[in-house]
Amino acid sequence: MTGTTLTLSRRARHKGLGRVVKWLVLAVMVGLALLTASPLLVLVLTAFRERSDYATHGPLSMPESFTFSAFGRYLESVNFPLALFNSVVISLLVALVGVVLSLLAAYAIGIGRIRGGAAITAVMLFATMLPQEAIIYPLFYGTQEIGIRDSIWSIIIIFSVLQAAFGTYMLGSLMSTFPPSLLEAARLDGASRMQILWKIVFPVMRPTLSVLVVFFFIWTWNEFYIPAVMLTDPANQTVPIALSTVRGQFSTDMTQLNAGSLLSLLPTLIFFLIFQRTLTRGITAGAVK
Incomplete structure (x- = not known):
C-alpha cells in the first residue's frame, strides 16, 4: 500500500513538473515571437504617427494619435x-x-x-x-x-x-x-x-x-x-x-519612409498568405520524399 502511494506521488510530481516545463517553453516561445515581431510593430506604429510626434518621442513610444498623413505624403511623392x-x-x-x-x-x-x-x-x-x-x-x-x-x-x-x-x-x-x-x-x-x-x-x-x-x-x-x-x-x-x-540627402521623413515600407510589404504578405497552404504542402511533400 505504501509503495503504491509513493508511486502515485511520484507520478503526480512528474506531471506537475511536466506542466511547469510546458508553461516555461510556452513563455519562452511567446517572448521570442514578440521579439521577432517587434520590428514590424515599430514599423506600423511609426507609419501611423505624426512627423512631429516621431521627432519628439522617438520610434519606441506609443503615438499620441493615429493618422494617415504619412501615407498621403508618400503617395504624393x-x-x-x-x-x-x-x-x-x-x-x-x-x-x-x-x-x-x-x-x-x-x-x-x-x-x-x-x-x-x-x-x-x-x-x-x-x-x-x-x-x-x-x-x-x-x-x-x-x-x-x-x-x-x-x-x-x-x-x-x-x-x-x-x-x-x-x-x-x-x-x-x-x-x-x-x-x-x-x-x-x-x-x-x-x-x-x-x-x-x-x-x-x-x-x-x-x-x-x-x-x-x-x-x-x-x-x-x-x-x-x-x-x-x-x-x-x-x-x-x-x-x-x-x-x-523618399530618402533625402541630409534628412529623411521616417514616418513617410515607414509608410512606404508598409505599403511595399503588404503585397508580398498577401501573396504569402494566399499561397501559404501551397507552400506548406510543398515543403511537406518534399520532406516525405
Whole structure:
C-alpha cells in the first residue's frame, strides 16, 4: 500500500513538473515571437504617427494619435500604383519563367543524364554564389547593346536566368533520385521524353515547383541593386526603387519612409498568405520524399 502511494506521488510530481516545463517553453516561445515581431510593430506604429510626434518621442513610444498623413505624403511623392504594377509583372513573370527553365534544365541533367551534367550543376551552384556587384557590369553593357537596358524586360530576363540557376541545382538533385523503374515503364509504353516530363515527372514535382514559385516571387520582389542600376526611367521603376526615392540627402521623413515600407510589404504578405497552404504542402511533400 505504501509503495503504491509513493508511486502515485511520484507520478503526480512528474506531471506537475511536466506542466511547469510546458508553461516555461510556452513563455519562452511567446517572448521570442514578440521579439521577432517587434520590428514590424515599430514599423506600423511609426507609419501611423505624426512627423512631429516621431521627432519628439522617438520610434519606441506609443503615438499620441493615429493618422494617415504619412501615407498621403508618400503617395504624393511617388507613383506607387505604377511601381506596384511593374513589381507584380516582373515578379510573376520571373517566378513562372524561372520555374519552367529550372524544370527543363533539371530534367535534362537529373533524368536525361546529359554529358557534363555534374559540371553544369557546379556552374549553376557557382552562379548562385556570385555577388550581384560582380556581374553588374557585363549585364549593364550587354542589355545596353541589345537595347533593353531601361526596360522591365531586362530585369525579367536577368532574374529568370539567375533564379533558374538555383532552381536547376535544387531540382536536379531531386530528379536524380527519381525511380528508374517508373521511367522505364513509361518508355516501354511508348511515351516520348516530353510526355514523360509533363505526364509523369511534372505531377510528382508539382509541390516542389509551387514552393519555388513562391520563393522566386518574393526574392524578385525584394531585389534592389540590379533594378536600381538598370531602370533609370521612373515609369519602369519597381516598388523598392520608388521607396528609395523618399530618402533625402541630409534628412529623411521616417514616418513617410515607414509608410512606404508598409505599403511595399503588404503585397508580398498577401501573396504569402494566399499561397501559404501551397507552400506548406510543398515543403511537406518534399520532406516525405
